[in-house]
Amino acid sequence: MASTTPIDTPPAPPAPPDRKERPKSTGRAGDKVFVGLSRGSGILLLVLMASIAVFLSYRAAIAISKDEGNFLTTFDWNPAGDPPVFGIAVLLFGTVVSSIIAMVIAVPIAVGIALFISHYAPRKLAAPIAYVVDLLAAVPSIVYGIWGALVLVPYLEGLNLWLDQFFGWTYIFEKTEVGVARSLFTVGVLLAIMILPIVTSVSREVFLQVPKMNEEAALALGATRWEVIRLSVLPFGRSGIISASMLGLGRALGETMAVATVLSPSFIISLHVLNPGGGTFAQNIAAKFGEADEFGRDALIASGLVLFVLTLLVNGAARLIIARRKEYSGANA
Amino acid sequence: MSHATAVQDRPTPPTGPAPRSGLSSRSLPRLAPVGFAVVSVALAIGISLAAGWHSKVQWGMIAALLFLAISYVATTVVENKRQAKDRLATSIVWVCFLIAIVPLASLLWTTVSRGAERLDGYFLTHSMAGVLGSEASGGVYHALIGTLEQVGIATVISAPLGLLTAVYLVEYGKGSLAKAVTFFVDVMTGIPSIVAGLFILSIMLIFEIQPSGLMGALALTILMVPVVVRSTEEMLKLVPNELREASLALGIPKWRTILKVVLPTAIGGITTGVMLAIARIAGETAPIILLVFGSQLINANPFEGAQSSLPFYIYEQYKIGEAASYDRAWAAALVLIAFVMILNLVARGIARWKAPKTGR
Structure with missing residues (x-):
């Protein structure tokens, strides 16, 4: 990649202006306007971020102050009730569980596909496959949503029965309620399918940056292809894989439409992930918004604030990991 | 960029697909x-x-x-x-x-085969006015208008904003402000669309603004700006420094250098980035549910009154739950996917065609 700034590199002898003074050094009006405009829009973005936090917190504070239940532990969402009672326990649980399921399924497969594209696929196929994966990342989530609800749910019923039959003893896969597969597990599978492309394309970029010398050295020592990957590719790409997964996790946490169409919501917490029911932040907001009055909307904003903070933490952590290895920044988001 | 191929794990590469020599085992x-x-x-x-x-x-x-x-x-x-x-x-x-x-x-x-059943000229040119959910007629015209207007407004706001921010980061940005902007732009790319919607909703609640296409477009802007900044930044970084230095050496002010040399060189990549960003926000449903409300009628005015949009229309038809509405949902999904895919293909085409020549 080319270096970041024009000023960093020049070894030009005739005393290049000091880098800190650079924007100021030309006193022309055009320069001033241009600097002002571009810096202004940068600052505007920061203000925007800050105001998102401020406005959400403000409305959330209104809602939480009137909440008669405990906002963190109540298993109910009834802001219109006579004492208004609502809490995020179920939503937090559903969001985290469905995202974890999605990660457990998607990350290994995505790393596999990334390795397939970077190291295994016939060379003529690799570029088109990478291209198609990037295109798939652009499929709108609502399309995944109706596909999930109308195609995937009926399909997964067989798998659900099978999991219950053979892995029911694990408690998690025990299906205690009959009903269609509109469960957190199905949501997790759908989310996994949705985040596959993004995790794949970020991991692939990292794998392609592994120094050729390392791989060739391993090959020269007689390593098989798998040993090359294990010894040089995976260690080099580890932080890239972690950050790619966290970017995917960020998407899964905030996904609305796919969950809203697939899940049949209910306010229970159950580790039986195959049972229909549960809920996530985004799904709850989309589902409850229509019937909500102004106070109900504030309550939804309060739950949105928690989601905001959650995704902020996950994405921030992912970005910090990426920032440690600057070259990977092409997250293609 | 070459990959390890099947040839590499054999001991004698130059001879091609020769059978294994006596050195290797069975x-x-x-x-x-x-x-x-x-x-x-x-x-x-x-x-x-x-x-x-x-x-x-x-x-x-x-x-x-x-x-x-x-x-x-x-x-x-x-x-x-x-x-x-x-x-x-x-x-x-x-x-x-x-x-x-x-x-x-x-x-x-599924999308292509189910969508093609219902997709025709009638579907594209009629709204849902007066159509019952179970009736096999109606179309997406009102939703198409809504999507185009909302996405258009969002693009008009976020393209200049994103471009200027990227110029700041690459050409001027140093120190803690630039670092903060970079970090928060990255974090912003991860904001869930529903949170962006809630942010605008909270403003609407405070200032008692009624839902309209504009509000949806503002939420889409929040989602679009960071994508534009990121991709433009990458493209500006690819512009060779020699070009900037040559221009500055001729005594051309920095702002003209940026406008006349840097941006034109990177314009292909920037266009691509903007189009990919459009493709991304065109499919957003959640903010529309909260802020635009949806409508069965044609409303060509994005500044007043409820509108519809393609993704919202799909969700709405899905929720009706009749066979005819499922058909409409799939057809609209096909329209949406086609829109997004065409944008993507054209954008990537432009990127390849106009790619700045780098040393690598």
Whole structure:
């Protein structure tokens, strides 16, 4: 990649202006306007971020102050009730569980596909496959949503029965309620399918940056292809894989439409992930918004604030990991 | 960018596909994996039929597991453990790829085949005014207008904003402000669309603004700006420094250098970035639900009154739950996917065509 700034590199002898003074050094009006405009829009973005936090917190504070239940532990969402009672326990649980399921399924497969594209696929196929994966990342989530609800749910019923039959003893896969597969597990599978492309394309970029010398050295020592990957590719790409997964996790946490169409919501917490029911932040907001009055909307904003903070933490952590290895920044988001 | 290919793990690369020399030990024939695959698929079908399972997903999984087991054991017996592990890894990677292909292909295939049933000129040029959910008529015209207007407004706001921010980051930005902007732009790319919607909603609640297409467009702007900044930044970084230095050396002010030299050089990539960003926000549903409210009627004024949009229309039709509305949902999904895919293909085409020549 080319270096970041024009000023960093020049070894030009005739005393290049000091880098800190650079924007100021030309006193022309055009320069001033241009600097002002571009810096202004940068600052505007920061203000925007800050105001998102401020406005959400403000409305959330209104809602939480009137909440008669405990906002963190109540298993109910009834802001219109006579004492208004609502809490995020179920939503937090559903969001985290469905995202974890999605990660457990998607990350290994995505790393596999990334390795397939970077190291295994016939060379003529690799570029088109990478291209198609990037295109798939652009499929709108609502399309995944109706596909999930109308195609995937009926399909997964067989798998659900099978999991219950053979892995029911694990408690998690025990299906205690009959009903269609509109469960957190199905949501997790759908989310996994949705985040596959993004995790794949970020991991692939990292794998392609592994120094050729390392791989060739391993090959020269007689390593098989798998040993090359294990010894040089995976260690080099580890932080890239972690950050790619966290970017995917960020998407899964905030996904609305796919969950809203697939899940049949209910306010229970159950580790039986195959049972229909549960809920996530985004799904709850989309589902409850229509019937909500102004106070109900504030309550939804309060739950949105928690989601905001959650995704902020996950994405921030992912970005910090990426920032440690600057070259990977092409997250293609 | 070259990848390890099948040739590399053989000891004598230059001679091409020569048979293994005497130095190497026994090995399986090259087509052995195909044989394993056939055997494992046959076994899987046999087992599944015998046990009376019907789910094709299950058949596939059993076949995949059998394939892994058979090839591992066979390679261990005929060759050695290291080769067996290598073959196992190869198989797993292939299986990963195939597993991922199935749902994604199914998604595209279902959308195209179900969507084509209902998609015609009538569908594209009529709204849902006066159409019952169970009736097999009506169309997406009002939603198309809504999407185009909302996305248009969002683009008009976010393209200049994103562009200027990227210029700041690449050309001027140093110190803590630039670092903060970079970090928060990155974080902003991860804001869930529903949170962006809630932010605008909270403003609407405070200032008592009624839902309209504009509000939706503002939420889309929040989602679009960071994408534009990121991609523009990458493109500006690719512009060779020699160009900037040559221009500055001629005594041209920095702002003219940026406007006349840097931006034109990167314009292809910038266009691509903006188009990809448009493609991304065109499919956003959540903010529209909160802020635009949806409507069955044609409302061409994005500044007043409820509107619809393509993704919202899909959701709405899905929720009606009748056969006719499912058909409409699929047809609209096809329209949306076609829109997004065409934007993507054109954008990537432009990127390839106009790519700045870099040293690498």
